Amino acid sequence: MSNPNPAFLRFTGHKAFAQRLVLSTLTGRPIHISGIRSSSPTAPGLAPHEISFLRLLEAVTNGSSFQISYTGTTITYHPGLITGAIAGAGAVEGDIIEHNIPSNCTRGISYFLIPLALLAPFSKAHMNVRFSGPGVITSATESGDMSIDSFRLAILPLYGLFGIPPARIDLSIKQRSCPGRGDRKGNGIVELRFASQVRLPKTLHMNRSSGRVKKIGGVAYCSGVSASNNKRMIHAARGVLNALSSDIKIAEAPPGRDDARNNVGIGFGMSLVAESSVPGVIYSADVVAPSEGGVLPEDLGTRCAYQLLEAIDQGGCVSWAAAKTVLTLMAMGSEDVGRLRLSKAVIGTEEVVGLARDLKTFGASSWGLREAEDDEGADVLVSVKGSGVGNVGRKVA
Amino acid sequence: AKSLHGKKRPYQAADLARMLYNDKLSISEVLQRWKGADEDEEEENIEDDDEDDDFFSKSKQAREDDGAEDRTVPDYDYQDLAARWSDDAIEALRAKFTSADLLDEDGD
Structure with missing residues (x-):
C-alpha cells in the first residue's frame, strides 16, 4: 500500500484462478499469472467464465486493471479498492450492479457468488449485484x-460465525435455470444483496467436536421439465436418509410458469444440507442431471443422499465445500489466532x-497443524492467524 | 510385525505441517507422501521407467490438466458410493446423528 509499485506475486497455472484474484484484491497485492492452460491444444488461455469473473471484479472495484496477453495464457492484475455498488459508479439502475454472463460460460453461478461473497464484507458500500444472461446457471x-x-443454505450461514450477520445478506433467485443445451442454456436471474459490511471480521474457534447431525434439509429443483421429478428425487433421497434422521425437510422448487418463454435451460437437480447440533457445522451435497439427459430422478436422489453421507462421514467442523471460504475469512480477518477442526479427508486435498x-504467498501467516486429541485421530486442528485486512483506512488501491 | 517395522504411520498432522510449505514438493507429492504412498516404491518405479521418461512426463502433464478446476462439489464414482453405503455402513454412521442411542456412547 505504501509502495506505489509493489512487486508482482507470480503464479502459474489456471487452478484456483478466482481464489487468487480474490486474495489479490483483498490484500492489495498485484499478481502475475502465467501458463494458463498453455499446454492445452484446444482451448489455451483464459476460459470464458474466467474473463467474466474479471469483468465482475472490475465492476465491483474501483481502480482495478488487468492486462491479458495475446494468447490469453498470461495475465497481470492490479487490484483496486472494493467499492461495491455505488450509485453512479458502476451501479446502473438504482443501487445494483448488473452483471451479464454470456452463453459460452458453462460454470454455475456459485463460481461467481462464492468469491464475490468473500469480497463483500470488505466492501465500502453494499455489494448488490444482479446476475442475468444466458450464462447464469443456478443449478x-x-x-x-x-x-x-x-x-x-450451507455457505452463507457460515458468515454469521465471523460476525457478519447473514440476516443482512439477501440472495434472491428470480429465475431458476439448469445447464441445458443448445439454444436453451442458463438464463437464470439472481440477485445478491450483501449489506453486512464489517470493520473487521472476527475469527472463529471451532475446535470442539463437530456434534451430531440434527436435521437434514435441502431443495429439489427443476426447470422446464415436469414437477414430478422433484417428488421422485425427494422420495429416493428419503429412502436412504429416513433410517438415519427423523427430521428431514426437503423443499421443492417447481418449474417456472414462463420457463419456455424465458428460454431457461432444461434440467433438474437436488441439493441436500445436513445441520449438526453444533451451530455452524453444515454438510452439503449436490447433484444435477447431465445436460444430455438420460438419468432417472430416482438415481439422482440416491446419489445425492450418498454424497451427503460421504460428507457427514468425513466429518470435521467444516466440509470440503466450505473449507476454502472459512479458511480465507479466518486468514483475512482480525489479527487473532482462530482454530478450526478439519477432517483429514478435507485438509488432505x-x-x-x-x-x-497461496495465502502464504500473499503474506498471511502459516497455518499451525496438530492432531485433535479427543478422538481416534480423524481430525486435524488448524490454527490460522488473521492478517487484519479491514475495510476502513484503505484509501489507496 | 510388518506394520511395526519402520513404516511410518500415514496421516500424521506433524508430517503435513512439515511438508505444507515446502515449495520443493508439488502439492500432489505432498499429499501422496502424507497418505503414506511408499516412497521406496516410487523411486523404483522411476528407475524402471527410465527409458520411458518422455512418456512418463507426458502422462503426468495430462493428469494435471485432467483435474477439473475449482470444483466445489467433489467428483465421485456413484457406483462405488452405492456399494460403499450398504446398510451396515449406514448403521455405522448412525453415531453421527442425533437419532443415535446416546446410552451406547456414554458406555465407552
Whole structure:
C-alpha cells in the first residue's frame, strides 16, 4: 500500500484462478499469472467464465486493471479498492450492479457468488449485484459447481460465525435455470444483496467436536421439465436418509410458469444440507442431471443422499465445500489466532493445501497443524492467524 | 510385525505441517507422501521407467490438466458410493446423528 509499485506475486497455472484474484484484491497485492492452460491444444488461455469473473471484479472495484496477453495464457492484475455498488459508479439502475454472463460460460453461478461473497464484507458500500444472461446457471453443474441452494443454505450461514450477520445478506433467485443445451442454456436471474459490511471480521474457534447431525434439509429443483421429478428425487433421497434422521425437510422448487418463454435451460437437480447440533457445522451435497439427459430422478436422489453421507462421514467442523471460504475469512480477518477442526479427508486435498500456499504467498501467516486429541485421530486442528485486512483506512488501491 | 517395522504411520498432522510449505514438493507429492504412498516404491518405479521418461512426463502433464478446476462439489464414482453405503455402513454412521442411542456412547 505504501509502495506505489509493489512487486508482482507470480503464479502459474489456471487452478484456483478466482481464489487468487480474490486474495489479490483483498490484500492489495498485484499478481502475475502465467501458463494458463498453455499446454492445452484446444482451448489455451483464459476460459470464458474466467474473463467474466474479471469483468465482475472490475465492476465491483474501483481502480482495478488487468492486462491479458495475446494468447490469453498470461495475465497481470492490479487490484483496486472494493467499492461495491455505488450509485453512479458502476451501479446502473438504482443501487445494483448488473452483471451479464454470456452463453459460452458453462460454470454455475456459485463460481461467481462464492468469491464475490468473500469480497463483500470488505466492501465500502453494499455489494448488490444482479446476475442475468444466458450464462447464469443456478443449478449445480457437472463441472463441479454447487447449486445456489447449497450456497444459500450451507455457505452463507457460515458468515454469521465471523460476525457478519447473514440476516443482512439477501440472495434472491428470480429465475431458476439448469445447464441445458443448445439454444436453451442458463438464463437464470439472481440477485445478491450483501449489506453486512464489517470493520473487521472476527475469527472463529471451532475446535470442539463437530456434534451430531440434527436435521437434514435441502431443495429439489427443476426447470422446464415436469414437477414430478422433484417428488421422485425427494422420495429416493428419503429412502436412504429416513433410517438415519427423523427430521428431514426437503423443499421443492417447481418449474417456472414462463420457463419456455424465458428460454431457461432444461434440467433438474437436488441439493441436500445436513445441520449438526453444533451451530455452524453444515454438510452439503449436490447433484444435477447431465445436460444430455438420460438419468432417472430416482438415481439422482440416491446419489445425492450418498454424497451427503460421504460428507457427514468425513466429518470435521467444516466440509470440503466450505473449507476454502472459512479458511480465507479466518486468514483475512482480525489479527487473532482462530482454530478450526478439519477432517483429514478435507485438509488432505489439493485445494486446501493449495490455499495454504497461496495465502502464504500473499503474506498471511502459516497455518499451525496438530492432531485433535479427543478422538481416534480423524481430525486435524488448524490454527490460522488473521492478517487484519479491514475495510476502513484503505484509501489507496 | 510388518506394520511395526519402520513404516511410518500415514496421516500424521506433524508430517503435513512439515511438508505444507515446502515449495520443493508439488502439492500432489505432498499429499501422496502424507497418505503414506511408499516412497521406496516410487523411486523404483522411476528407475524402471527410465527409458520411458518422455512418456512418463507426458502422462503426468495430462493428469494435471485432467483435474477439473475449482470444483466445489467433489467428483465421485456413484457406483462405488452405492456399494460403499450398504446398510451396515449406514448403521455405522448412525453415531453421527442425533437419532443415535446416546446410552451406547456414554458406555465407552
